[in-house]
Amino acid sequence: MAIYIIRRLIQGFIVLVLATLVIYTILVATPGGPRDQVEELKQQSSGSRKVSQSYVESILKAYKLDSPYPLNYLRWLFDPKDTQELNEYNQLVQKGIDVHIGDWHIAGSGVLTGNFGRSISIAKGLQVTDMLAGKVGNTLALTFSALVFSLIVAFPIGIISAIRQYSKIDYAVTAFSFVGLSMPTFWLGLMLIIFLAVLPKQLSLNGCTWCPYLPPGATYDIDRDNDVINRIYHLVLPVVVLSFVQVASFSRYIRSSMLEVLRQDYVRTAWAKGLSQRVVILKHALRNALIPVITIVTLGLPFLFSGAIATETVFAYSGMGRLFVDAVFQIDLPLVMTFLLIITALIILCNILADILYAVADPRIRFS
């Protein structure tokens, strides 16, 4: 098992490196990317408007565009000559690694040594990793509460609709999951903002004191303490929106997985032994039905981050997804690239994790 995990991790690392090549190529080669930006800036600065030379240089330097194609990618991964950079106060600082091993002296920086660069346009000079790290907490608060909430809701729904297949409840659940899978999340968010935030606010101004007002955006009220209650209050609407789609898809998987298991011989044996319904369903059926569900949930983890993009944007929730959208609008490529790399790494890791958990949950599966 340990050998299997190590092998998968090594494979995963190779895939990640190849993925960086693809991401780098897409971002640099797409028309309108840094190459075109530099061209445009040069043309502008030759005209009446002077564009600062350091800005052009910062773009060129961030992507090593002064080298031809495959070489610039390698230099972006690791560049032995690049050891200094400007920080947010325009001071020269050391970057990258500088180590002596015997007679060897290795110095340099790049993505491989953890230098993801500094923001070009949003917050010029700030480390992109610091910017993203500052938002991770907010995003995790949102996505994990949504995940937990949707699992709590989806399990009973899925189990009941499997036990009572073709009943009215089952049809209702199926209809609901179809709506959930067809719903444009950002529009659901807008509708909830109107009906649960804007309208109650207006009604309460007109004298309705009991109206259930929920805040339409932001992470917390600035005029109140930034405490847990305040946070949760602001999380309600985004979590509901994010969960809506997840409940729809999870309950469908749980239902079909339960249906599969309920047909098995060992479940019939359990019934024949005269066990109570509770024991048969929860102990014999559900445990086995969990196996495919674990895979689905694990594979869905990275998409909690990219799926939160729509929700965070609509609710002006200050998380990683929102920061990413801002970076896209200003084409702040170091930030964009780092975000993409993080999500890609998460996807690859969760793929491996799903396979491992599958084996842990199901002893019938053995890895050679």
Place this chain on the structure above:
Amino acid sequence: MATMAKVEERLAPAEQSQLSMTWRRFRKHRMGLIGLVTIILLVSSVIVIPLISPYGYDQIDPLALIPDSRLPIAAQASTFKPMMWTSPVGGPTHILGTDDVGRDNFTRLFYGGRISLAVGIITTLIVLVIGSTVGALAGFYGKWVDTLLMRLVDLLLSLPELPILLIMSKMLNESGVMTNIFGRALGTVATIVLVLSFLGWLGLSRLVRGSILSLRSLDFVEASRALGASDRRIIMRHLMPNSMAPIIVAATLAVGGFIISESFLSFLGLGIQSPTPSWGNLLQGSQEYAAFITNVNPFEEIRGYLILFPGFLILLTVLSINFIGDALRDALDPRLKM
């Protein structure tokens, strides 16, 4: 003898084509049928809209720019005119009022449907071609072709799709390359089709490969090879038609997915750009509309329904498409044929 032949003819079961059998099974799926009717209604209404509407999608009604004294004082000077508004001097009614620059909302809503549906369908067709080609090559030739192509697919599948769509369409729109080729009205539409199909074909290629792989070693393929059929003929005439069922279902469901992606990109302002409308970019700025609602009933207020209708039509379209896909799966699945 003649009567005998007639009797035999009558006794023989009526010859059923594949199509009519599929249709018979499709009809039994009530939601699928409702979905099909809805889609037909939607598609025909977006096709006939230029015949019905007296306004063009980018035509500004000069009458809507004139303050209207019949409206509440706060709304008089606004170019947003309410539902069922007719200018005091006459002219055709604006069924859903006008937007921020005095264009007819009703016309734009249905022209937007035209663009959104077209993006969904065209992207699916492109993705079908790429996905089927890659999948068929990998499944049929196997060995290193299969390894190479499927490793590529695996690699691309490990990239986050939505974020890449966002940044690519932003950069392409910024560069103006597509606008130079396809013109101002269609440039951003072409951009979004290109971006969506860039990573959209991966799932389909896996599906086609699996299906071809399972058919490749069957007897009828061997037979046609023995008869001297070329690889191309075996793939096009034998393997592809036999793996059509899952492909059709997946393609149907893909249309809905692309429509949702397009609407989100356009909602952010990274997709289709005004004046060309789409269901997504009609919702652009609706957060600001929401903030402007000052009346207790947002749908009496001028702007509330501007958020309701485009999103509702997206939901309706995608829901219908998903029901059709579900019904097709039931109708095309040969295991249910018994």
